[in-house]
Amino acid sequence: MIDREEVKKVANLARLDITSEEEEQFTTQLNSILDYFDQLSELDTEDVAPTTRAIETSNITRTDTLKPFPDKQALLDSAPEQEDDYFRVPKIMASN
Amino acid sequence: MTTAAPAKTEYEAVIGLETHCQLNTETKIFSSESTKFDPDNPNTNVSPICLGYPGVLPVLNEKVLEYAVKACLAINCQVAPYSKFDRKQYFYPDLPKNYQISQFDLPIGEHGWIEIEIAENPKAEPIRKKIGITRLHMEEDAGKLNHGGSDRLDGSTYSLVDFNRAGIPLVEIVSEPDLRTGKEAAEYAQELRRIMLYLGISDGKMQEGSLRCDVNISVRPVGQKEFGTKVEIKNMNSFSAIQKAIDYEIERQVEAIANDEPIYQETRLWDEGSQRTKSMRLKEGSSDYRYFPEPDLPPIEVSPEQLETWKAELPELPIAKRHRYQADYGLSAYDIRILTDDRALAEYFEAAISTGVDGKQVANWLIGDIAAYLKNNNLKIDEIALKPEILAELVGLISKGTISGKIAKDILPELLTKGGSAKELVEKKGLIQISDxxxxxxxxxxxxxxxxxxxxxxxxxxxxxxxxxxxxxxxxxxxxxxxxxxxxxxxxxxxx
The missing domain is CATH 1.10.10.410 (Arc Repressor Mutant, subunit A)
Structure with a gap:
């Protein structure tokens, strides 16, 4: 079960500004999703090792070889704001 | 008549360090652009991967894994047979993806230790102390912020972000709270740096930020088991700053306790100008990073064979050299510390004495005249014309009585700059000692x-x-x- 306080906390961590109607709505919706998944707990997993991913693969690496990305400008241009060769972001901290 | 004052409470500090070392790979941890330190050309070493554009796939750089495992072995960590990456979520403009790819519950290494040497003064016999290492994990670095409109974050009206550093590979090494003084902490950090340099996996430049230490510190009355309130200190960019920041902080905290003032759990910044720590932000409970396994990166399994191969490639490390020099060459702890501080110098020394000449004599030349020459000319030991076998020849000429120490000193500058045989130079100049x-x-x-x-x-x-x-x-x-x-x-x- 997830309560309204938990929903508020998660919204805050995700920097989401939600209304009190949405708090109510998401609490109900998230609970129904969690209930749905909770059916899995009916299974006996006593002898099953925990898994973090569905595909059995490991050690995928690449060589340490330089392959610079050719179009830096396109990357900068994708940002909402830029200044010279920097990404520009709004004020980070409120002054106090 | 005076009555005895109540015994003054003795306090001890409990200190742990979190050290970030940039690995000197050619390319970033999960993408193939350069790791070059280039603050004058912002956002030149960037790609959709390190900027976290949608639909991209990070792939681990094999060198990062190799270097991290070697670092684990060098600090006596157990290398995890199964390790994985996780996403650490937080919002800050230097972090383009809004999460950092790091390692949470299955780091590549755990349960290690290193040995440090603490000497009261440079000439004193040092005390050796083992410092526990909790863990070593791999992660990506964040970008760099320049604050506009003010040189301080809180007065700025906007910030500019350079992501050249985003995605540079790091290992974070977390110590156990085994350190007790500023000096021990500085020594610990220096030993870690020395190990990284011996391994050749990091350049260890604190000024450029390729080695960064955060300090966790609390004080408690001696004998008390529980820790006091923990304060974090950041922003030290030299070993002496680490030492001074800790010594300052110990004094501040002890004074606060003595005056019944509260100590807040907070992050403080070391201010080099005023030589004080200053409160940056209070920590309200522990941060909620909502770690979860990084779905884009498969786990890492280091096989016993691979581990053995990497182990075999490790050089002799500073601790082993120090112990061996003490046992084999009868050098003072002071000489040993200087010789083994730099791997190239230690190897030069070893090459010179392999010819059979007296180790103490060779050490004296290296620590005295040659060190002075290197310092004055800003050179490294492997950049001079005087090769180890020639230094050995020179020392041999003195001990055989062919030349005096004074003559050796006189011809040293020429050998340092031009190289060549010491014996031939002595003969050519007619400098053979008069013993008649x-x-x-x-x-x-x-x-x-x-x-x-x-x-x-x-x-x-x-x-x-x-x-x-x-x-x-x-x-x-x-x-x-x-x-x-x-x-x-x-x-x-x-x-x-």
Missing amino acids: TGEIEKIIDEVLAAHPDELEKFRNGKTKLRGFFVGQVMKKSGGKADPKLTNQLLGKKLQG
């Missing part, structure tokens, strides 16, 4: 005859003048007279 009694006596007679006044004063008790005569004889012989023999013969002649 008759020849030296002749020079002494001439010197005494040339300075009748001084001789009279000497014989009337001004025995300090002996040094003057030695100097004259050496000068007249062009520095070639055997100093020991000269002293002996002069002694007799002066008595008349």
